[in-house]
Structures are given as C-alpha cells and as structure tokens.
Amino acid sequence: MIVGFWIAATGLALVLFLTVHLGGVGMALVDPTAFEVYATSLHHQSWLPWLEFALLAAGLGHPLLSLQRARANLQARGPAAGPLRSRRQGPWEPLAALAARLIPWSGSLLLLFLAVHVLQLRWHRPSAGAELAAVLAVLQEPWCLALYAVAGAAAGLHLLHGVESAGRRLGLLEPANAAVLRLGGRGLALVLGAGFALLPIALVLSPAVARVAGG
Numbered sequence: 401m402i403v404g405f406w407i408a409a410t411g412l413a414l415v416l417f418l419t420v421h422l423g424g425v426g427m428a429l430v431d432p433t434a435f436e437v438y439a440t441s442l443h444h445q446s447w448l449p450w451l452e453f454a455l456l457a458a459g460l461g462h463p464l465l466s467l468q469r470a471r472a473n474l475q476a477r478g479p480a481a482g483p484l485r486s487r488r489q490g491p492w493e494p495l496a497a498l499a500a501r502l503i504p505w506s507g508s509l510l511l512l513f514l515a516v517h518v519l520q521l522r523w524h525r526p527s528a529g530a531e532l533a534a535v536l537a538v539l540q541e542p543w544c545l546a547l548y549a550v551a552g553a554a555a556g557l558h559l560l561h562g563v564e565s566a567g568r569r570l571g572l573l574e575p576a577n578a579a580v581l582r583l584g585g586r587g588l589a590l591v592l593g594a595g596f597a598l599l600p601i602a603l604v605l606s607p608a609v610a611r612v613a614g615g
C-alpha cells in the first residue's frame with residue numbers, strides 16, 4: 401500500500417529530525433555557549449532551506465496521509481470499527497495499547513504544538529547570539545512551559561506505537577528481529593519523550609542557561 405509506505409517513510413524522517421533536534425537543544429543545557437555557536441553556524445548553512453522544505457513536506461504529508469488512511473479504514477470496516485487490538489502480553493503492553501488508541505490525539509496535539517512552536521521560534525528567527533534568550537523568553541511563560549512538557553510526553557506516546565508500526569509497514573519487521581526492533585523503537589520513544597518533556601523544565605531552572613541568555 402503506497403499510502404502506508406509514505407506514512408511510515410515521512411514518520412521515520414520526522415523521528416530522525418527529532419533525534420537530531422533533541423541533541424541540538426540538549427546542548428543548550430550541557431554547554432549554553434556552544435549552543436549559541438551551533439545555532440549561528442546552522443543558520444548560515446546553504447542546505448538549511450532545503451532541509452526545512454523537506455521537513456515541512458514530511459510534517460504536513462504525514463498527518464494528511466494518516467487522516468486519509470483512517471477514513472478509508474473506517475469505510476472498509478464500518479462505523480463501529482475501533483483500532484485493532486494486540487494480543488501480546490508483557491509489562492509494556494498496556495502502555496503500548498494506550499499509545500495505539502491515542503495515536504490520533506497525540507498526533508493532533510503535536511500538530512497544534514508545532515504551529516505554536518514554529519511561530520514562536522522559527523518564523524521570527526532570533527538574531528545571532530540571541531537564540532537562547534528567545535528560547536528562555538518563551539519557556540518562562542507558564543502556559544508555554546506546560547505546553548512544551550505535554551507535547552514532549554505526547555511525542556513519546558506517539559512514537560511508542562509509531563516507530564514499530566512504521567517498521568512493519570516498511571517490511572522491516574521479521575519474526576527473527578521483531579523483538580529487537582520493538583525494544584529499540586520503544587527505547588527511542590522513551591528517550592525522546594522523556595527528553596522533550598523534561599528539557600524545557602531543566603532549561604528554565606538552569607542558572608548557566610540564564611547567565612548566557614542574559615548576555
């Protein structure tokens with residue numbers, strides 16, 4: 401199914417972006433001065449507009465194709481159809497089942513967050529050396545801090561189901577490697593979810609970040 405392939409491919413491209421993005425913004429906590437240098441150098445790369453264009457295509461294509469597939473599934477299986485249930489047993493399975501059920505909601509929340517986030521930090525790009533001050537100004541608004549933390553948790557939940565599902569769609573999930581891929585996907589979801597949920601709080605509380613952001 402070509403739609404399923406593109407949902408998986410765009411989803412995995414977004415996971416790759418999120419992994420690099422967490423590394424980039426995580427640098428702000430570990431070494432705030434290095435983060436400013438990194439942000440300035442990134443903004444001068446000639447390939448950046450192409451990367452942003454690809455990101456926009458994946459960010460819009462992924463939810464639109466998912467919506468189209470959900471509508472087609474509903475028509476094929478009738479209005480009473482819910483998500484297919486897994487019969488697997490294990491300590492993670494209740495959370496994985498919840499993540500599968502909530503996938504349209506976690507995805508919608510992420511889309512809403514992204515609209516706010518891109519307007520705040522990308523639409524008006526801060527001048528060189530002022531990236532951290534802009535990030536901190538956003539995160540110091542209590543509703544923004546809450547939104548960023550909840551969006552981080554939603555990203556983790558979305559990926560808990562999404563990474564494994566994408567692996568299956570792309571034909572990567574074989575009986576021989578299923579357990580390893582599932583564990584890897586869930587580990588990545590946990591790292592990205594916990595990272596993006598906790599990082600905003602850590603940035604607001606860090607005296608070193610406040611010092612560099614204050615100029």
Ligand code: HEM
Nearest residue numbers: 425452510517518521522525535548551552555596599600
């Ligand atoms: C701790 C939480 C986060 C912080 C501090 C943060 C910080 C930033 C900053 C500073 C930028 C602007 C980059 C630039 O000037 O080039 C940015 C862009 C962006 N962020 Fe985040 N971000 C966070 C979480 C997230 C999450 C959870 C997502 C996705 C679900 C996300 C998706 C994006 C996207 C799509 C862009 C636009 C990239 C571009 O066009 O260059 N961010 N973020």
